[in-house]
Amino acid sequence: MSPDLTVVIIAVALPFVAAGLTPLLFRLFGERTGYVGAAVAFACFGLLASQYGSDGTVALSWIPSLEIALRFTVDAWALLFALLASGIGVLVFAYSPVYMHGESGLARYYAALLAFMGSIIGVALAADLIALFLFWELTSVCSFVLIGFHTADRSSQYAARMAMFVTVGGGLFLLVGLLLLALVAGNVLDGSAFDLAAILAEPEAVQAGLRERNLFVPTLALIAVGAGAKSAQIPLHFWLPNAMAAPTPVSAFLHSATMVKVGVYLIGRLRPLLTSTEWLFLFATVGLATMTVCAALAVASRDIKELLAYSTASHLGLMVAGFGFTSVVGAEAGVFHLFNHALFKAALFLVAGIVAHEAGTRRLDELGGLRRDLPVTAAVTAIAGLSMAGIPPFSGFYSKELLFEATVEAAYGLGTLGWIYPAVATIGSVFTVLYSLRFLALFFGRRPDGLGRVHRPPILLLAPPALLAALTAVVSVYPDLAVRAIVQSAVDVTVTDPHSMHVGLPRAYSPAVEMSAIAIGLGAVSYFSFGRIHGGIRSIPVAVPPIGANWWYDVAVDGLTETGSRLASTVHNGLLRTYATWTLATTCVLTISGFVATRAVVGATVGIEASPEIGLVLLVAVVAGVAVVLSPSHVAGILTLSILGFMIAIFYILASAPDLALTQLVVETLILLVFLLILEEIPEYYEVGLGKVARDAVLSIGIGVTAFLTVIVTTSARSEGTSDVARYYTERAVPEGGGTNIVNVVLVDFRSFDTLGELVVVAIAAISVITLLVMRSGGDAE
């Protein structure tokens, strides 16, 4: 069944339209706009669900010249992601009005949330590289706005900027990767460069094309940077915990269930295209490293949301690793865990919101034993938390088990060193169990004495996580239900050789089972030393700051700011001589190399016959120039400058240019007059010391040489006699210009347009002078 273009477009566009209308909606509905959002999300969900089972690509023309179109593919993988986004969107919108009650800036909040949802649906469905990138970047922008929701809060600003930096910056790498892909695809597939559906239809050909041009690894790496940045993979994971400055519903929606999974989603999407040994090494390694390190960091967390954030990064690592393994089971792990994690982690974030909302704190050491205060919440947490820990028979167990299988399979394939993968995965899982238990202790541990009265949450806060927990429970009990409904077919999209997927509780020994057993056992045992482990991990970044999450970022950003401000004041040091030196020196170098490059200098011939009076006059001009340089006072200098002007006037006379001579002299005199008028107002100034005369002299000589060469080169290139244009003017001046003064005819007739410009310059000079003097106090009047 082919998807319906209209439905798809509406599903993508509806949230954007709603976002655009939010200011209006907010005026109408006030804080209840959230429910409108929920309705929109629900509508999207419904529209997308209506496409369930369809498979194919539809396109809306956008930029035909570049063959860019709004192409959308509907398949199980896309639907899985889009449905998750809109489904959880419904819950988050429904949760928000109560949670965000009384906050200001809610219109902005809902607009961004809606736009975000549209973007996610767009990314999920996009089948055009540019369209994909479009929605991809929009998610980052929305995330920026939402993380910075508390605009007055410094940590919000900090986190928002960091997220922007990492995700949008990562997006740039992705863009380059996509362009490389498009370049090759354009060649290989004959045209359809940006058509992702077409590219994915010919994965081998395109990959071969990439390899042929030695572009495979760069493309892979660039896309990996983009995806890794978005999905908080080490070493770009640090932004995610900071992003928890966003309101909790945002964290649940963007930073656990949807946006951060965009990277994973893309990895899954491109998996059939790029899968290879390099792919395996890259993503399996990065994914497992992220999974383990972030799990450990979650253990070290002090704040509920921080714990959940690191946990999210860790689970994202798990998914990336799963997709990284080239076996089918790896893809199964990736897809299924993406699904499971979305459900349980969104629930947990919403729970964290309830706790923070009702207990007034998010600090782990100030919370505990809340099960009596919040019994339903406790039940929700138990289901979701155990799923997160990967304890059988909860849903997380199944998908993690698939990953373990994939690591083992890979290890068999790779030999001894390959066993690092299962080992690391196991260690990561130990930490996962540890922090999950710690999270559960919020409800089931000892209630700290300082904790005050904790209210029951309103039903509207509780319902969404409860629904998610219920779904988790369903998947836990009937994992096959999910597999059959969507996961299997989604996996089929991400693999090249699909085969049917089985999940369930293990019935026999396997290395994966053993790994799970070790993880759970070791996790449970070490929980008793939680305090020491927690403190131990915390102390590492204290001892070695570069290991700390934000350290590199801070160093880099502060360094940039510092460098920027220092560079600007070094380069633009406020000295005209510096400016002129650079400008002129560059001009010199460029020009001389230009003449050298064409051997124009070599070919120059030099004439020597001279007209003595012209020579004399110009000599005086130069001598006057020297005298100006050496002149002891301003008056002396100006008078000397006048000689220069007079000599040039004589030169004009001797060169048979009476008009020029006249103009030169009258202008010279006026300049002299203006100089004197100015000198009246200023004191004599004598330059202190000789300073950098040598340096200036070198530059001046350089400029002189440049001008010298220009004259030599051009005069020798000059053809004999007058130019055609000049001849034309001479011939036509009388019969067609009606004047015998050819120069004047040129000025007022042949080239009167130049003269008009010249006039304008004179007029502007006059009004500029008035303005300069009139606006004297203007600066103060500002």
Place this chain on the structure above:
Amino acid sequence: MIREAIVIALVLVGSFFLTVGTIGLLRLPNVYNRMHATSKPTTLGTAAIFLAGFVSFGPGSEGLTSLIGIVFLFMTVPTGAHMIARSAQRIGVPFLEGVTWPAESSQARRTDETGEETDE
């Protein structure tokens, strides 16, 4: 032929006096004395050359303009010289040894500074 001869003569005379003026400018001891050299011979020299122009182009046409040139020179060169001399005296350029200032009036305007300008 006669006209040419007159022109040549006038050009020679003019050149001679211009040269005299310039040499005077260089040789004479201070600005007041130099001014004697420049005001008289250069005016006459230029006038002679203008006169050559009159002879060459005249009596009508640009010859007339040459005459205006002469008149103009005689009107302006002495005034210019007077302005310069006055300025020299006002800013206190000293006269030669033995020169006395006829102090009938306005002695006060003789500025106090003596000696050459500070710019040397």
Place this chain on the structure above:
Amino acid sequence: MSDPTMGAPVLLEMTVAGALILVSGLCVLCSYRVIRGPTVPDRVVALDTIATNVVAIAVLFALLTGRGLFVTVSLVLAIIGFIATVSVAKFVTEGEVIE
């Protein structure tokens, strides 16, 4: 107006050309006084002399080329020279050119 087709006879032309070079040379000499001073009025006198020389040069050029129009040029030069001299002199005397 002299007849352009005939051209200036040789002797006249040589004299005028020589005078042209001579007066140009005088400008070189005068510029010594402008540059060395020693006083500002010295410089002004010298500049004035140069201006007058320029007037002469223009007339000489008129004679050399047989172009009377350079006489008009020289008249303008004379005007300009006067104004330049006067303004500098006044500047030196009064410290301001226009009060």
Place this chain on the structure above:
Amino acid sequence: MNVRTWPVASLVFAALWVFIRGVELAPAALVGQFLFGLVVGLPVAFVFRRLYVKRIDLQQGVYAAPYAGRYAATFVAELIRANFDVAYRVLAPDPRIEPEVILIPLRVRSDIAVTIIANSITITPGTVTLDHDPETNALYVHVIDGRDLESVVEPIRTWETYALEMFTEKRSPDDPAPEIIVDGGTGNE
């Protein structure tokens, strides 16, 4: 015949125009350009009419003409003498220079007369007008050779006499000329 100055001035300007334009000496061209000059000269003269005295006496002009001629003759003679004088001084191996500054009180008072005399002084031998003292109506004159001041002052007095005739002056040529002042007693500077 006392008339407004500016129409007369415009005639002068028209004549000036003819000279500046360099008109060929053909009656038609001269008249044509003179008329053209009037077109230009009339507005110029009108706009700048306040530069000059409001009215002038044409008869005075007729009366002045011979004196002007005599003035010019003396002037040219002095001029030529002056140039050879300077040439001698400049080119002589040892320039004879005995400068002196003298103050010459004037009998003429009108602006134009003072100016003409001052400028004549500058152009003629051995003297340069330094300054004019408006209070005493006297000219400070720099004399390059101050040993025989009488011969220096003599032509100046002659011009002044002519000038008194040429222009509308209060004093008559018969009034005695005031003494020149050579030394103010301040000594050398």
Place this chain on the structure above:
Amino acid sequence: MTTVIMRTTARAVVPIILVVALSLFVEGHNLPGGGFIAGVLTTTAFALLYIAFGLDFLERGVLGRDIEPGKTPSRDRVVIAYRRVFSFGLAISVASGLVPLLFDLPFLSQTYVEFENVPLYGHLELASALAFDFGVYCVVVGGLLTILSVVGAE
């Protein structure tokens, strides 16, 4: 203050300069000159007046306006007049360029008419470029006088 010598010379020279300037303007199409040179020369004539008589002379001595004692003269008025002159000049130049558009000719197209057998003058030529050049003249005069008077008033 300048001397009577200077002032009288200026009185005599200024009209000469103006007549020369106008002559250069009129003949600019055929001989050296033209709007720019004529304009600058006109400006120098005014400059000479300024130098000889001071900045207020133009208002008092030429335009004949009285200035209340103790009050600084309204130099603005003169500046405004100059400004009008160059604005006007620019307008003329532009307008002279626009006129040909009416005749379906390109911007700034020029033409000239010849008159034969004019009494006294014989052959006369009138170039439309003269209008453009007149604009140039006005802009230069107005612009430069503005600069001189504004800066001179400092």
Place this chain on the structure above:
Amino acid sequence: MTAVVLAAVVGSLFALGTFLLLRRDLIRVVWGLAIIGQAANVYLLAMGEIAPASFEAVPILAGHGEEASHAQTADPLVQALVLTAIVISFGMTAFALVLSYRVYEEHDTLDLSELGDQD
């Protein structure tokens, strides 16, 4: 016109102008700019080839009926260009001068190195 002399003159003027441009004294900088502008004009004129002085070299035709002998006429185009350039650079220089006065007025110094820091 000889290339070497011309080149040397233009080169020297450019060099001198540059040297002045690098001075600390505002006014000298303006001088430098003026000199550089003059040098460029000289160069531009010379690029039209300087005709030896003669009746025909002057780009003003003798009369309305005369035939032009353009072999000897100096290039009127460059003359027109230089004229335009002179006027333009005149406007610029006048402005620069007044501006330098304003700079002096605002900073109370002519020393460019005392104009303070950027931004």
Place this chain on the structure above:
Amino acid sequence: MDGLVITPMLVVLVAAVGTLLFRRQPRVRLAVSLSGAVGYAVAVAALAWYVVIAPAAPGIATYQVGDWPAPFGITLVADGLSVFMLSMVATIGPASLVFSARYLPKYDRRTFYYPLSHFLLLGVTGAFLAGDLFNLFVWFEVMLMASYVFVAYYGGPQHTRAAFWYVALNLVASAVFLLAVGGIYATTGTLNMADIAQRLADPAAAGIDPAPVVGLLALLLSVFAIKAGLVPFQFWIPTAYRAAPPPITALLAGASKKVGIYAIIRLSFTVFAGAQVPVSLPWVSGSSPLAFVGPILFVMAAGSILVGGLGAVGRDSVEGVLAYSSIGQVGFIAIPVAIAATTSSPTLRRVGILAALVYALNHTIAKGLLFLAAGTIESATGTTDLDELGGLAGRSPALSSAVFVGTLALVGIPPLSGFFGKLLVFDTAVRAGAASVLALLLVGSLLTIAYTSRAWNRGFWGVRTPAVEDAAVDPIQVAILVGLAAAILAVGVEFESVYRFADAAATAALDTESYVEAVDPQAVNGGEQP
């Protein structure tokens, strides 16, 4: 219809003169100014329609001022490239003028703000249309002369100082320009750009020796780089952009800067590219002047991206950030031009120019918006110092939204105009296979994110400062900003048309033959009339 070519210039010229004449009647003057602004936009639109957009459009139109045939009279040429550049100016120019009407009331009575801004537009427009090298020089000077006093407009120490630096550097540049003009006239015997191209393409037929043109082109490149603000010719930019009134800065960044870019493209690609000159240096060699231009532009662009980007990160005022950003952004514009000059593939050459043009378009609108926004902020709060600002987002959501859109366009977020600029620039580099260029572009883009986000956080987010609390934001100013933001979005959404327009421009820039043919310079023996 070829009369349309000169119409934008005439409109703006008449408006300039009109505002000059009606200085005493503020309302009339304002009406003249505004109708001039609107008329300008209409004239440019009509020209664009006639030349490029209309069905069976000729693609190029020429105008012989004064009715003299090329190369003797001055030619104006409106081809795709010129018209594209003009359209950019027609976007920001009227916006700036209308903005000024709201921004300026306290100054305009005493000054020549309106005539000067129209003259500035006149210069810019003339430069885009000039088909004659010296005429190009003249309009350059008109543009510069009009902009000089604007930099010193407020008259304070920092303003006069900035203006002096600006003037000094540009006066030298003008002399250098003349040197180049003279050299080119000597070398080719003509000033008409089409004629130059024609003669250079077949030097033997024209009897010329083209060897000097590369050096002369280098001179021109220096001149244009000053206008464009490419490192190391950027020194005047930070102070001048800060000093000028914001609406003028919007014009300087949006229009004047583009004149530099335009001139580089026009002369290098349309005029000189066909010159038969072998170029060889230790580091470059090729058969046309472009081989020489490429590496130079690349180095300049790299320097600009780094200096501009880094500098902007360290700035503490809105205008400071924007000014440095302009240095960086022009580097992004120059990169594809450099690639276009270096490559031998005609397609890539076209793509490169196209990328530069699209990027330039975005820079004009977005940077124009942001500079105008700086003006709004300044007039509302009395400061643009980031330390004294904060919480603007809450104070004026409309202003902030517009600025946000402008900022995102700078960063290159789709579907805004900036994205397509970035896309095409990156694409050019990808196609050229230039890894180092890509690395540079990535670094530059990261720097863009760094400075935009920093400025945003400090000015628009954060605690509301007293200045912001008391701000009186002008609604009409904001409306103009919102309009420009809408334009940014519209360019992205309707990018197909923009792309076609830019493609026509790029094609025109490279199509020397059509250029020469359209101008049709008369044969060597200039005797015959057409």
